[in-house]
Amino acid sequence: MNIIRYHNPGRTDLGQAFDRFAVLRGELDRLFDSPFGPAFRTPRSFNRWTPALDVYQDKDQFTVVAELPGLKKEEIELSLHDGVLTISGERKQEKKGEEGYRNERFFGRFQRSVTLPASVDDNKVKATYQDGILKVVLPKAEEAKPKQIEVSVG
Numbered sequence: 001m002n003i004i005r006y007h008n009p010g011r012t013d014l015g016q017a018f019d020r021f022a023v024l025r026g027e028l029d030r031l032f033d034s035p036f037g038p039a040f041r042t043p044r045s046f047n048r049w050t051p052a053l054d055v056y057q058d059k060d061q062f063t064v065v066a067e068l069p070g071l072k073k074e075e076i077e078l079s080l081h082d083g084v085l086t087i088s089g090e091r092k093q094e095k096k097g098e099e100g101y102r103n104e105r106f107f108g109r110f111q112r113s114v115t116l117p118a119s120v121d122d123n124k125v126k127a128t129y130q131d132g133i134l135k136v137v138l139p140k141a142e143e144a145k146p147k148q149i150e151v152s153v154g
Helices: 015-033
Strands: 055-056 061-067 076-081 085-091 108-115 126-130 133-139
Touching: 055 108, 061 085, 076 133, 085 133
Parallel strands: none
Antiparallel strands: 055 061, 061 133, 076 085, 085 108, 126 133
């Protein structure tokens, strides 16, 4: 017995478009779960992940916050060179058996670089890591901080 989707003539075109996307996704899921699925998956060398990060700035400092869940602080590398902060490391896959039933988390090496628009005081940079969140505070160098100019009469 075949199941036929009910078509409501009062539905909008947008609703029909979302229905078609749902059907397409279902078909793709079935394709990748089939015996031919491994042939369609991305090769391991291209399976890179890029952690999300935010960069904030105020008059005194830059703050970079990166999400690095599942890493130990020893697995995180930070470097600052010529105004570029680089965060890198590797998240290793836990071996649970021959091949996982479903793998959605990314593993492997990563690298993110942020070019800072002003010079920083290298000696005062501080980094903390807690609950999978890396926070790097980079104080601006004195010459990069805004200067207040007094206006005189006359």
